[in-house]
Amino acid sequence: MSEATAKPELDGATRLGLQTTVIALSDTKLLLGYHYGEWTFGPPAIEAGIAACSMAQEEFGHTRLFNRILKREFEVEIDPLNDTRAPQAFASIAFLDSAFESWADLVAANVVVDQALPLIIRAYIGGGLYSIARVADKMLLEERFHYAHAEGWVRLMEERGGAPRDALHDSLSRAIRDTSAFFGPPAHDAALVTAKLKNIDDDALRQRLLDRLANLLAEPETVGLTSGSQGWTLAEPLEWEDWDPARRRLDGGGPDAAILDELRGTKNVAFKTA
Amino acid sequence: MTQVSETEVWQALEGVNDPEMPVSLVDMGLIYDVSVDGSGVVEIKLTFTSIGCPGMDMILEDIRGTVGSIPGVADIEVDVVWSPPWTKEKLTDRGRMLLKAVGLSV
Numbered sequence: 001m002s003e004a005t006a007k008p009e010l011d012g013a014t015r016l017g018l019q020t021t022v023i024a025l026s027d028t029k030l031l032l033g034y035h036y037g038e039w040t041f042g043p044p045a046i047e048a049g050i051a052a053c054s055m056a057q058e059e060f061g062h063t064r065l066f067n068r069i070l071k072r073e074f075e076v077e078i079d080p081l082n083d084t085r086a087p088q089a090f091a092s093i094a095f096l097d098s099a100f101e102s103w104a105d106l107v108a109a110n111v112v113v114d115q116a117l118p119l120i121i122r123a124y125i126g127g128g129l130y131s132i133a134r135v136a137d138k139m140l141l142e143e144r145f146h147y148a149h150a151e152g153w154v155r156l157m158e159e160r161g162g163a164p165r166d167a168l169h170d171s172l173s174r175a176i177r178d179t180s181a182f183f184g185p186p187a188h189d190a191a192l193v194t195a196k197l198k199n200i201d202d203d204a205l206r207q208r209l210l211d212r213l214a215n216l217l218a219e220p221e222t223v224g225l226t227s228g229s230q231g232w233t234l235a236e237p238l239e240w241e242d243w244d245p246a247r248r249r250l251d252g253g254g255p256d257a258a259i260l261d262e263l264r265g266t267k268n269v270a271f272k273t274a
Numbered sequence: 275m276t277q278v279s280e281t282e283v284w285q286a287l288e289g290v291n292d293p294e295m296p297v298s299l300v301d302m303g304l305i306y307d308v309s310v311d312g313s314g315v316v317e318i319k320l321t322f323t324s325i326g327c328p329g330m331d332m333i334l335e336d337i338r339g340t341v342g343s344i345p346g347v348a349d350i351e352v353d354v355v356w357s358p359p360w361t362k363e364k365l366t367d368r369g370r371m372l373l374k375a376v377g378l379s380v
Contacts, residue, residue, distance in 0.1 A: 061326025065356075138325055138356035 014191045017245075018129065019074045021192075024091035024182070024248045025117060026066035030080055031096035031255055032113055033059030034263055038099065039106045051149050052106065055114075058142045065139075069131045080263055081272065087254030091247040095178040097255050104164070107157065108171035111150035112213065116179045118143040119205045123198040154216050172223040176213065177234065180206055181250045185240040207231050276346030283308045283316055286344055290336045293329040297372045299337070303364025306355060314348035316341055321360045330354075 010018065036056035043049040063080065070076040087097075093113050100106055118140055124132045157168045183206035193201050207230065214220035214232040226235040242250050265272065287308070288300045299305055299320065307319040318337065322330060334352055341350050362380050365373065373380045 057326035057328070058324060059326070061324060065325060135325070135356045138321075138359035141359045141361075142325060 010195065010197075011191075014195050014197070015074075017189060017192050018197060019070070019076060020091065020246050020248070021120070021189075022066055022070055022074070022132075023076070023078070025120065026063050026070065026078060027090045027092040028096065028113065028117060028182070029059045029066065030063045030263065031090075031092045031259070032109060032117075033057075033063065034259060035096060035100055035106065035109055039103070042103075043106075044103055048103075048153075055110075055146055055149070058146070062139055062142075065135050069135075073129070073131055081265055083260075083264060087257060087260060088252060089247075090254045091249070092255060093178050093182045094249055094251060094253060095175045097253055097259075099256070099259070102167055102171075104157070104167035104171040105175075107150065107153045107168060108175040110146060111154050111216070112172065112175040112179050112209070114143070114146050114150065115212065116182065116205075116209050118147075119209060120202070123200045123205060126199060127197040129197055151216065158216075158218055169222045172213070172217075176210070176223055176225070177238070179209070180234055181238055181243065182248045183209075184245065184248055185243055188243075188245060207233075210234075278310050278314055278316065278344055278346040280308050280310050282344055283310060283318070283341055286340050287318075287337065290333070290340050292323075293332055293336075295373065295378075296376060297365075297369045299333065301366045301369030301372065303366060303369065304360065314346050315351065316347055316349070317351045317353065319353045319355050321355055323360050325356065 033056045036052045036059060040049050040053040040056065043052060067078045067080075070078055093116075095105075095109060095113060100109070121132065121136050121139060125136050127133065154168065157164045183202040186203040187201065189198070189202050192198050210225060210232040213223070214225055214227075217223060220227070220232060221235070224235050225232045238250065240250075244250075244252075261267070284300065284305075287305055288298045290299050291297065292299060292302050292304070295302065302323070304322065305318065305320050307317075309317045311317075318341070320337075322333070327333075337352060338350050341347060365380060370380050
């Protein structure tokens with residue numbers, strides 16, 4: 001399979017910033033796909049299980065494409081089945097670290113995490129990394145259906161009120177904080193914007209996500225948001241001292257070992273085909 | 275040496291079915307372009323219905339096997355492209371008819 005590429009001349013730091021972004025997109029989509037797959041069973045409607053299964057397939061497909069870009073553009077090889085990285089090496093959004101307790105977690109991941117990634121991908125369209133731009137159209141088309149699913153469930157649980165809405169708000173609060181951290185401190189990606197690899201910085205993308213989420217909710221304050229002069233922000237701002245730029249996270253954790261074992265097929269090594 | 279034409283390649287691809295549908299890759303609208311150079315190297319640009327398509331490798335293998343059996347083909351280069359993305363509007367009339375016949379709303 002050949003894929004034409006354009007390799008812009010980048011300095012070391014800019015190149016590393018781009019590489020860590022692609023790894024973070026790949027890792028997060030892998031974990032997101034895992035959770036969608038996990039909720040093929042046990043959803044509140046059989047159609048929701050079918051949708052979750054379909055979204056899992058698409059997220060795994062996106063991971064596969066990002067891993068090809070990593071190999072071709074950065075000579076970094078990530079094969080989920082043969083990956084030996086420790087959980088603390090993953091650059092995924094912390095909200096995805098553990099098994100989801102309820103459907104509310106799935107909906108929160110769907111509407112927050114799954115909407116954050118397309119914002120980042122879209123920012124690279126028209127930038128110098130052709131290999132991202134050439135796959136973005138199709139990815140974003142598939143993501144539109146993920147958003148339709150997420151929006152439908154958020155509106156339904158909001159309308160229903162009571163325990164479903166409270167559970168959703170609790171899940172959203174955690175997903176929003178972890179995903180906000182993923183976007184990083186202001187100006188952390190200034191070099192990528194200056195190099196014209198992306199057309200908007202992550203701080204502005206985070207703002208866009210929070211505004212979009214606030215518009216979906218009757219009372220955005222219940223999920224830890226507050227309205228300010230620039231739009232909606234976190235009521236309790238994040239402290240950035242411990243932010244790890246390689247992992248785009250604030251904490252030292254990582255995905256549960258049991259989840260990584262399942263993703264890697266650890267129990268079925270003897271049956272591997274390659 | 276036998277000269278291969280683009281028409282021959284298109285005709286061969288009409289015999290390669292999507293593994294999940296009773297429709298050829300051509301009628302699915304998955305083949306975006308075919309070209310053949312003077313030395314018998316065939317270049318095929320194609321896409322898939324979904325990035326997560328589990329049948330990708332199988333389809334590529336079928337293409338290589340089928341097109342590779344045309345006399346005069348020296349090599350096959352397959353370029354998987356994602357833009358413009360596939361939508362059901364890319365189905366041919368025949369593809370639409372066949373899918374309707376198996377109960378799909380297209």
